[in-house]
Amino acid sequence: MPGPTGPMRLHWFLPTSGDSRSLVGAGQGVPQDVRNGLRDTATHGFRDPSIDYLADVARTAEKLGFEGVLTPTGTFCEDAWLTTAALLRETTTLKFLVAFRPGVINPVLAAQMAAAYQRISGGRLMLNIVTGGEPVEQARFGDDAPKDVRYARTDEFLSVLRGAWHEAPFDFSGEHYSATGAMVSGGVDPAPDIYFGGSSGPAGPVAARHADVYLTWGEPPELVAEKIAWMRELAAAEGRTLRFGLRIHTLSRDTSEAAWQHAQWLLDGLDPATIAKAQEALSKSESTGQQRMLSLRGGRSSYADAHDLEVAPNLWSGVGLVRGGAGTALVGSHEEVADRLEEYHRIGIDEFILSGYPHVEEAYWFGEGVMPVLRRRGLFGRTAAAPVAVSA
Numbered sequence: 001m002p003g004p005t006g007p008m009r010l011h012w013f014l015p016t017s018g019d020s021r022s023l024v025g026a027g028q029g030v031p032q033d034v035r036n037g038l039r040d041t042a043t044h045g046f047r048d049p050s051i052d053y054l055a056d057v058a059r060t061a062e063k064l065g066f067e068g069v070l071t072p073t074g075t076f077c078e079d080a081w082l083t084t085a086a087l088l089r090e091t092t093t094l095k096f097l098v099a100f101r102p103g104v105i106n107p108v109l110a111a112q113m114a115a116a117y118q119r120i121s122g123g124r125l126m127l128n129i130v131t132g133g134e135p136v137e138q139a140r141f142g143d144d145a146p147k148d149v150r151y152a153r154t155d156e157f158l159s160v161l162r163g164a165w166h167e168a169p170f171d172f173s174g175e176h177y178s179a180t181g182a183m184v185s186g187g188v189d190p191a192p193d194i195y196f197g198g199s200s201g202p203a204g205p206v207a208a209r210h211a212d213v214y215l216t217w218g219e220p221p222e223l224v225a226e227k228i229a230w231m232r233e234l235a236a237a238e239g240r241t242l243r244f245g246l247r248i249h250t251l252s253r254d255t256s257e258a259a260w261q262h263a264q265w266l267l268d269g270l271d272p273a274t275i276a277k278a279q280e281a282l283s284k285s286e287s288t289g290q291q292r293m294l295s296l297r298g299g300r301s302s303y304a305d306a307h308d309l310e311v312a313p314n315l316w317s318g319v320g321l322v323r324g325g326a327g328t329a330l331v332g333s334h335e336e337v338a339d340r341l342e343e344y345h346r347i348g349i350d351e352f353i354l355s356g357y358p359h360v361e362e363a364y365w366f367g368e369g370v371m372p373v374l375r376r377r378g379l380f381g382r383t384a385a386a387p388v389a390v391s392a
Contacts (some may be wrong), residue, residue, distance in 0.1 A: 008380045010371070011097060012061040012363055014054055014069045014084070017077040021358055022269050023322050030336040043324030048360065049078055055090040057359045064367030065381070068095030070247070070353045074324075077138050082112065085139040088121050096121075097195060097353070100127035102291040103153055107160035108182045115188040117167070126198055128215070129154060131203070133287030134324075147286055151202035152176065158194065165191050172307035194303035195245060198289035199227065208234035212240060213351060218248030218328035219291055219296065220312035221343055228348045235389045245351035246344055249319050250362065252369050253336040259331050262293050263306040266357075267318050275301050279324045285324070291319050293327040306331075314340050329356070340378060341370070 047053055061069050071080040084096035098117075102110070104129035116126045131154045132138050133147070145153065156174040160182060163170035168183035196207045197215035207214050214231050216224060228244055235242045253259040279301045282290060296311045301321060303309055309318045311328070314336050320327020330337045341352060355360025 003151060006350065007378075008341070009351040010066050010068040010380060011068045011070060011095075011351065011353045012064075013353065013359060014057055014071045014087075014096075015047075015355075015359050016049045016054065016071055016080065016083055017047070018049050019053070019057075019358045019360075021045060023242055023266050023319055023357060024281060027191055049083075051083070054083060055087055057363070058094055060088050060360050060363045062091050062094040063264070064363055064364070065371060066094070066354075066367075067186055068097050068099040068124075068126060070128065070351045070355075071099060073099035073101055074137055081117075085117065085120070088124070093124075093202075095124045095126055097126040097128050099130050100335050101130050101132050101141070102157035103132065103138075103143050103145065103150060107177055108164050108179055108184075109190070110157075111161045111182070111184050113162035114161075114192050115184040117184065117188065118188055118192065119186065123190050125192045126195060127192045129158065129211075129267070130198075131198060131206075133290060134285055145176075147200065148202050150207050151198070153199075155206045155209065158206070162191075162210070163212060197247070197289065199292055203233050203288075207231060208238045208240065208242070213243045213245045215247055217247045217293060217326045217332070218246055218315065219292060220315060221347055223350070224344060225347045232348075241294075243350040244348050244389075245353060246349045247326045248355045249326065250337055250354050250356050250366050250370070251329050251331045252334045252365055254333065254369070256333040258332060263316055263318060263331050267303065267306050267309070267321075272302065275321045278324075282320075282324055290324065293317075293325075296320070296328070326355075334373055335369050337366075338373040338377070338379075341374065342377065345379060 010264050018182040026166050058069060069357060071079050071084050080098045080100060084098055087096070114125060114127060131150050132143070138144065156177045160170070160177050160179050162174050164171060164182040165178070165188045169181035170183065171181065172179045193212040194210060194213050195213045196211035198204070198207060199216070208231065216227050224246065231242055231244070251263055252258050253262065282294060285291065296317045297309065306316065306318060309316050311317050314330050314332040316329045316331040317327060330340050354366060356366070371380060
């Protein structure tokens with residue numbers, strides 16, 4: 001199996017649905033009353049996603065050396081385009097990975113927005129394409145298209161988007177989109193990298209044709225390796241190569257014991273009724289990736305000990321009890337978390353999109369604890385060594 005293509009690239013997360021010291025029940029598929037119930041838990045101090053607080057998170061990420069921040073999309077959070085554009089003047093080098101749903105915006109308009117963003121920011125935009133897998137969320141936008149149609153639509157969307165950037169005047173006639181002489185005034189320089197995730201059969205070919213970075217959530221390494229092999233084969237058939245990214249939370253401390261004690265504290269702060277309601281909602285998701293997250297716990301939702309939720313060494317599935325989307329965290333000492341990141345890196349993960357509750361404090365735990373370990377090992381930063389080939 002080929003190894004990574006270069007040193008690690010590390011990104012953080014912008015909590016545009018709010019932040020807390022507890023496991024914030026926000027994300028795709030989580031019902032509003034679950035999120036509000038956790039929001040009202042005053043003992044954990046909910047932090048509104050004000051532009052001032054989000055600027056604190058962004059400046060912290062930039063100061064610590066993260067390359068960019070993922071900004072989610074959905075009616076559970078602030079709009080990613082507007083929020084990150086407002087943060088450009090609060091930062092100088094930080095990139096913004098803007099998530100959006102292609103089904104609710106015209107591809108030529110998206111190409112124009114991206115080009116303008118690149119000029120305004122000096123090339124600090126990355127795009128995260130979210131096809132969508134939650135029927136309730138899709139319905140809010142008047143979108144009742146079935147899953148296979150959504151991916152076919154995304155395929156056409158990305159063809160038009162790239163055509164407007166690189167082949168203007170671009171003509172296109174498809175089942176879902178058409179364009180005559182599509183163009184972007186002034187062009188786009190550089191073209192933003194496109195990040196794309198999807199675990200279902202229809203998702204793979206679309207990612208293989210269009211993505212620069214294929215994203216997956218934090219599953220055990222052997223499952224991630226299988227997905228990487230699947231996508232490499234599909235990309236090769238298209239005459240392309242991909243980079244690979246992992247979206248996962250982190251909880252690192254000076255000792256393993258301290259990290260697991262905090263994981264236990266997070267678990268103890270969850271109400272069983274809240275967990276049950278969140279799990280019921282998430283079980284209805286059409287997202288294959290979401291169902292893979294749920295399957296890590298084998299259907300169980302009641303635990304007394306944090307270690308019961310450890311589904312692989314240092315891989316904790318407790319976040320997914322109340323949160324949709326990425327539901328796992330790396331828990332352990334700084335050295336242990338670095339070990340796990342290195343393991344993922346050696347099977348082919350190039351980029352890591354990390355997060356933790358709350359996002360300012362956990363960024364410091366990672367930036368001052370794990371990053372130095374990765375630098376010493378030559379895996380991250382300007383001194384990172386060339387990748388080592390990994391045999392099958």
